[in-house]
Amino acid sequence: MPPRKSKNKTTPSSTFILSAAVVFVTLLTIFSNPAGGGSPLDFLAQGISRAEKFSSSLSNPSNPEGSSSLSGGGSGLGSNTAGQEALTVHFIDVGQADSIFIQSGDHCMLIDAGNNDDGEALVRYLQEQQVERLDYVIGSHPHEDHIGGLDDVINNFAIETILMPPKAHTTKSFEDVIDALEARQLSITFPEPGKTYTLGPAEFTLLGPLKDYEEDLNNWSIALILSNGIHSFFFGGDIEAAAEADILSAYPYGLKTDVLKLSHHGSSTSSSEAFLEALSPSFAVASCGAGNSYGHPHQEVLTALQDRHIQLYRTDRQGTILVTSQDGRLTWQTEKGD
Numbered sequence: 001m002p003p004r005k006s007k008n009k010t011t012p013s014s015t016f017i018l019s020a021a022v023v024f025v026t027l028l029t030i031f032s033n034p035a036g037g038g039s040p041l042d043f044l045a046q047g048i049s050r051a052e053k054f055s056s057s058l059s060n061p062s063n064p065e066g067s068s069s070l071s072g073g074g075s076g077l078g079s080n081t082a083g084q085e086a087l088t089v090h091f092i093d094v095g096q097a098d099s100i101f102i103q104s105g106d107h108c109m110l111i112d113a114g115n116n117d118d119g120e121a122l123v124r125y126l127q128e129q130q131v132e133r134l135d136y137v138i139g140s141h142p143h144e145d146h147i148g149g150l151d152d153v154i155n156n157f158a159i160e161t162i163l164m165p166p167k168a169h170t171t172k173s174f175e176d177v178i179d180a181l182e183a184r185q186l187s188i189t190f191p192e193p194g195k196t197y198t199l200g201p202a203e204f205t206l207l208g209p210l211k212d213y214e215e216d217l218n219n220w221s222i223a224l225i226l227s228n229g230i231h232s233f234f235f236g237g238d239i240e241a242a243a244e245a246d247i248l249s250a251y252p253y254g255l256k257t258d259v260l261k262l263s264h265h266g267s268s269t270s271s272s273e274a275f276l277e278a279l280s281p282s283f284a285v286a287s288c289g290a291g292n293s294y295g296h297p298h299q300e301v302l303t304a305l306q307d308r309h310i311q312l313y314r315t316d317r318q319g320t321i322l323v324t325s326q327d328g329r330l331t332w333q334t335e336k337g338d
């Protein structure tokens with residue numbers, strides 16, 4: 001079958017370039033006192049070359065680099081069959097926020113870091129897991145409930161690669177992250193949709209952001225599928241229906257996942273019928289705070305999950321949630337509740 005036509009045909013626009021320029025000017029301003037060998041201009045040049053790659057991948061979202069593993073359909077991404085080494089995903093209870101820690105063999109990554117006040121507890125949690133070095137850290141998008149504690153993580157652990165979307169934000173939380181990166185001489189890698197990264201015996205493929213969502217920060221969230229060849233997991237930060245539709249258009253096949261981290265804390269602005277149909281997960285996880293003022297997870301989403309017999313785990317009731325894929329089985333552990 002031919003690829004579905006994208007309704008949201010994406011072209012690298014002047015808006016994107018302007019937006020990228022704003023990011024770099026902001027970063028350049030913040031990088032007024034670079035440490036060690038790198039000058040602000042080096043950083044800027046590096047960033048521009050990455051932005052060009054990002055931009056070129058935007059121009060052809062239906063045929064992104066490294067997308068071959070997406071085209072085969074079947075149950076998730078990846079062709080390796082290593083099932084012996086555990087892949088464990090920790091949905092850390094950070095209240096009305098996201099923080100997900102992933103261990104795969106001797107390798108690990110962190111997606112988001114809770115709110116500002118979660119930083120110290122998150123660092124302790126990672127230290128309890130014997131973490132000294134993180135292969136990847138992803139700041140899905142610049143809202144405080146995702147990058148708030150990221151400066152503490154950057155200050156306390158060695159980080160190989162840090163991925164964030166090319167979208168700046170004028171908040172202290174964002175500036176704290178940039179300051180911490182500067183102090184550790186780390187630069188941001190912008191996501192290239194379709195690119196696959198290895199994480200021990202597992203791998204993850206970036207699916208978005210696929211275009212310039214302007215000031216709609218939620219839809220700028222980095223989206224990805226993680227797989228060990230046996231089980232797969234979708235993480236999309238706070239993407240809403242628009243970005244979900246763009247991902248469905250760009251990747252009409254191969255999105256089937258076993259576990260869906262509900263985007264935007266289970267808000268009804270996300271997890272559209274079409275998206276749930278395409279991913280067809282067996283399990284969903286809502287990362288949200290008890291009694292949160294948004295009413296997350298929303299009833300519409302709960303009903304949609306029930307209709308599809310998707311089992312829901314939620315951090316507001318069960319605390320930190322662990323799921324492990326090993327020897328062909330998924331095993332769930334919750335801090336509290338059932």
Ligand SMILES: [Zn+2]
Pocket residue numbers: 097098143145146238264265
């Ligand atoms: Zn959020």
